[in-house]
Amino acid sequence: MxxxxxxxxxxxxxxxxxxxxxxxxxxxxxxxxxxxxxxxxxxxxxxxxxxxxxxxxxxxxxxxxxxxxxxxxxxxxxxxxxxxxxxxxxxxxxxxxxxxxxxxxxxxxxxxxxxxxxxxxxxxxxxxxxxxxxxxxxxxxxxxxxxxxxxxxxxxxxxxxxxxxSGAGQHTKMCNQIAIASGMLGVTEAILYAEKAGLDPKTVLQSIEFGAAGSWSLSNLGSRMIEGNFAPGFYVKHFIKDMKIAIESAEQMQIPIPGLQLAKELYEKLNEEEGGNDGTQALLKYYKLMMA
CATH class of the missing domain: 3.40.50.720 (NAD(P)-binding Rossmann-like Domain)
Structure with missing residues (x-):
């Protein structure tokens, strides 16, 4: 062109x-x-x-x-x-x-x-x-x-x-967001578990990111969680918007999506705690609030 x-x-x-x-x-x-x-x-x-x-x-x-x-x-x-x-x-x-x-x-x-x-x-x-x-x-x-x-x-x-x-790109992005949503719960819980077990989360990440648990979110956002860096690479408020679209589309197709629904509920709780302008890795903050 x-x-x-x-x-x-x-x-x-x-x-x-x-x-x-x-x-x-x-x-x-x-x-x-x-x-x-x-x-x-x-x-x-x-x-x-x-x-x-x-x-x-x-x-x-x-x-x-x-x-x-x-x-x-x-x-x-x-x-x-x-x-x-x-x-x-x-x-x-x-x-x-x-x-x-x-x-x-x-x-x-x-x-x-x-x-x-x-x-x-x-x-x-x-x-x-x-x-x-x-x-x-x-x-x-x-x-x-x-x-x-x-x-x-x-x-x-x-x-x-x-x-x-037309629309296929958006449907594909919904697949992407569905996979990320439940995955972010796992990344958050793994980092939190490592901390509470008295491990160094950074060395734990070195071990697990290249094995079966490996993912983009684990490698890129797990390290931000560990550093306490919650600056947005992608806003929580926009992720909630994406999950709502995915849930609406899934319901129209009569697909069960309990993992996605749970992730949306937890991110909405984070949003209520003024976390909407944080990055999606800030889910760790809500988990720690639940433990307080």
């Missing part, structure tokens, strides 16, 4: 690094966020600020969004000032928010009616994956648009798979 203009909406924990990779590769970047101050670093590096979603959509060939909640996605895609009403025919819209599969399908259908190519492409890998351009990108949509924007995906991630038609 030729160096077309990319519009980027959302410069949070992950989005900021993702946008930077695109700029470093030579793309012209149009930028919009709800809080302009969060975009100043990228603007200093050459990103062009747009005063509205409509202005960004009108002046971009590829539009990438990564925001917080499905309601945020709806607010920027629909309506007379939204992306779909203002994007050019033939342009590409890529929602990389973890959102509802049904919403992804609605965006796809309305985009197609306007001659716009839509992909849902949620990501996994957190702040580290975003900084290192090593995200896993799960894509739903048509083959031809996917291949057209694949070089753009490659600038942000390493494991990039077209999972199927």
């Amino acid at each position: 030729n160096r077309k203009k990319i519009g980027f909406v959302g410069t949070g924990v992950m989005g900021k690094s993702m946008a930077r990779h695109l700029m470093e590769a030579g793309y012209t970047l149009n930028l919009f966020t709800r809080t302009k101050e969060k975009a100043l670093g990228l603007m200093d590096q050459g990103a062009k600020w747009k005063e509205s979603i409509a202005a960004l959509a009108e002046d971009s060939d590829i539009i990438i969004t990564i925001v917080g909640y499905p309601s945020d996605v709806e607010s920027i895609y629909f309506g007379e000032n939204g992306i779909l009403e203002n994007a050019k025919p033939g342009s590409y819209v890529i929602d990389m928010t973890t959102s509802s599969p049904l919403l992804a399908q609605t965006i796809y259908k309305q985009a197609k009616e306007k001659g716009i190519h839509a992909l849902d492409a949620p990501v996994s890998g957190g702040d580290v994956g975003a900084r290192n351009a090593a995200l896993t990108i799960m894509v739903g949509g048509d083959e031809e648009p996917f291949q057209s924007v694949y070089p753009v995906f490659e600038l942000m991630g390493q494991n990039i798979v077209l999972q199927g038609e």
Whole structure:
């Protein structure tokens, strides 16, 4: 794909690094966020600020969004000032928010009616994956648009798979979150057990992370737990949102998900203790509150 203009909406924990990779590769970047101050670093590096979603959509060939909640996605895609009403025919819209599969399908259908190519492409890998351009990108949509924007995906991630038609990327991300949710309970309980048994959690981690218990969460978030580092690579409040979407989808398919439901309950308790803006590894704090 030729160096077309990319519009980027959302410069949070992950989005900021993702946008930077695109700029470093030579793309012209149009930028919009709800809080302009969060975009100043990228603007200093050459990103062009747009005063509205409509202005960004009108002046971009590829539009990438990564925001917080499905309601945020709806607010920027629909309506007379939204992306779909203002994007050019033939342009590409890529929602990389973890959102509802049904919403992804609605965006796809309305985009197609306007001659716009839509992909849902949620990501996994957190702040580290975003900084290192090593995200896993799960894509739903048509083959031809996917291949057209694949070089753009490659600038942000390493494991990039077209999972199927629209909504398939979001369904795949739900599988990812379901696997993580119960796994985070295990990581938390293992670290807590090591501490209470009088072991050095760091050396315990060295032993178990490369065996059958090994996982990305254990290696990357277990070490943060041990250090008491609860800064967000991925917010608790957003993880709760993801689990709610997964539970709703699972219930529609009549799938039992007791592990996911328990994880959601515990994270909601952490959120009630003002842990919503912490990283998901902060679940350890709630366990310790239960022991107090």
